[in-house]
Amino acid sequence: MSVQLESISKSYDGKLFAVENITFSIPGDAVYCLLGSNGSGKSTLLNIIANIIEPTTGQLTINDHSYATAPLLIKQKMGVQSQFNQVIGELNAFDFLSWIGLLYNMPQPELLTQRRNLLAYFFEEEEDLRKPAKTYSSGMQKKLAICAAVLHKPDLLILDEPFANLDPVACHKLCDFISAYRASQRIILISSHDLLYVSKVATHIGILHKKALVFNDTASHFTDNVEGSIDAALLKYLNPPSRDLSLIESIV
Numbered sequence: 001m002s003v004q005l006e007s008i009s010k011s012y013d014g015k016l017f018a019v020e021n022i023t024f025s026i027p028g029d030a031v032y033c034l035l036g037s038n039g040s041g042k043s044t045l046l047n048i049i050a051n052i053i054e055p056t057t058g059q060l061t062i063n064d065h066s067y068a069t070a071p072l073l074i075k076q077k078m079g080v081q082s083q084f085n086q087v088i089g090e091l092n093a094f095d096f097l098s099w100i101g102l103l104y105n106m107p108q109p110e111l112l113t114q115r116r117n118l119l120a121y122f123f124e125e126e127e128d129l130r131k132p133a134k135t136y137s138s139g140m141q142k143k144l145a146i147c148a149a150v151l152h153k154p155d156l157l158i159l160d161e162p163f164a165n166l167d168p169v170a171c172h173k174l175c176d177f178i179s180a181y182r183a184s185q186r187i188i189l190i191s192s193h194d195l196l197y198v199s200k201v202a203t204h205i206g207i208l209h210k211k212a213l214v215f216n217d218t219a220s221h222f223t224d225n226v227e228g229s230i231d232a233a234l235l236k237y238l239n240p241p242s243r244d245l246s247l248i249e250s251i252v
């Protein structure tokens, strides 16, 4: 599995850039974590790679194929948990995953085994899962969306803010899962603000800042010279303005 982006830009209304001139490639077997401030373009980039939105300019190739010539070939090998609400509210978890498995043409025995094991791993109470998904908490819906993304064992797994809304136990379970899922020729691409969990799973880090990729290297290189602290490394790249404490005083 390989993912290559060449001069990818996305603009809205012909001028406002969401991401600008992004070039990088993701090696097979990477857990590549995209970090950056709110609005820096992480979801935009993930959605372009997932073909949820189209880039304004630039070339994207996945396993040497493009969406223009081989969309199904790419999508069969891809699983996506996006920021968009992906669960179908009227279906319960079992029926929803069965529906996803049908879309991917999974053989029935494999689908049932995967469904049972995924739900058993990510959820505590099977009883709750018999209710329609619209009654689930936001964390349960997030876990179900993650289960749907990995159900068919994709070689490219895209997770947009997977740790948001999950409780700490679920986050640790997800970290264990991601580390185990990573295998030769499988790529896991994650956008996140949760540096604790990113530091547990990332093999590679990309930093988006003001719509541009300002860092792209291994996780160990990222923390070079900052005594191993991922948040100190990130702040170095984001270069935040000093906090105006007088404003806080006037507010409180």
Ligand SMILES: Nc1ncnc2c1ncn2[C@@H]1O[C@H](COP(=O)(O)OP(=O)(O)OP(=O)(O)O)[C@@H](O)[C@H]1O
Pocket: 012, 016, 017, 018, 019, 036, 037, 038, 039, 040, 041, 042, 043, 044, 045
């Ligand atoms: N449909 C749209 N129309 C106009 N601008 C958009 C649209 N979608 C995204 N943008 C802009 O693109 C930029 C990047 O947004 P994006 O959602 O990719 O950021 P992000 O890094 O994922 O942010 P966050 O960390 O807050 O989730 C932002 O400035 C955003 O306002």
